[in-house]
């Protein structure tokens with residue numbers, strides 16, 4: 555064969571969009587999770603690309619089956635981050651030639667329906683598009699006894715709006731600027747955030763130690779706290795800009811969650827434009843003071859503000 559012009563410089567493969575729902579029945583009280591799982595593997599798999607040799611290929615169908623089997627057998631199935639960690643540890647320990655596993659779990663929202671003020675034992679409602687996200691990477695390149703993991707959790711598609719406590723003033727102006735300063739505007743965004751969780755340094759990473767790791771970290775508790783902090787700062791902050799509110803939010807999370815070493819936010823600025831009603835003799839707060847009551851919600855373009863805030867070492 556003639557010399558090829560290129561070489562394989564990266565290779566990773568897996569199964570995406572593995573959808574699975576698990577019910578755990580605790581007598582009459584049921585728990586349910588619905589996940590969308592992505593499995594990606596790296597390792598000694600070059601020849602499957604370069605020599606058409608499938609011997610090293612753990613079929614993506616096998617990965618899908620593994621997710622389903624683990625949904626049944628894993629004691630961590632109700633915690634999406636621990637479940638992801640369990641799967642990642644499985645793939646790198648089960649297969650000698652697989653050195654890295656990347657598991658993403660997106661968790662769909664099923665909240666208990668309240669009946670007479672009480673959460674129902676087995677009935678749930680999809681109360682919003684919000685999803686929890688977990689992204690776990692396990693690296694076994696230093697050996698199967700020296701596993702390293704990176705664990706990120708977060709949420710996305712959480713839609714929020716505030717109708718007071720948001721200004722945007724004193725921004726840079728030049729010949730391209732038309733935007734007026736405003737003391738009072740609507741602020742709406744679709745929250746996406748992702749934070750890095752430091753695993754306990756004194757517990758070695760293994761499937762057997764997952765219960766201890768889970769107990770030590772409390773992923774569910776952290777997820778609730780991050781969500782609550784994010785909503786509270788959004789509500790309470792006297793916002794000078796999306797940027798400033800985002801930064802304040804991240805600082806609040808870092809101070810309330812010691813296990814988080816870094817947090818990233820993405821806030822699209824979903825603009826609501828005050829409608830000019832002057833043709834109808836109606837005033838609608840178009841000036842600096844704001845106070846508009848009728849807005850046009852614009853789909854596009856939207857601002858997009860992102861930031862990562864990392865804990866001082």
Ligand SMILES: O=c1[nH]c(=O)c2[nH]c(=O)[nH]c2[nH]1
Pocket residue numbers: 722733794795796797823857
């Ligand atoms: O909070 C904001 N940040 C910006 O960077 C920006 N740019 C803009 O046009 N409006 C806003 N609002």
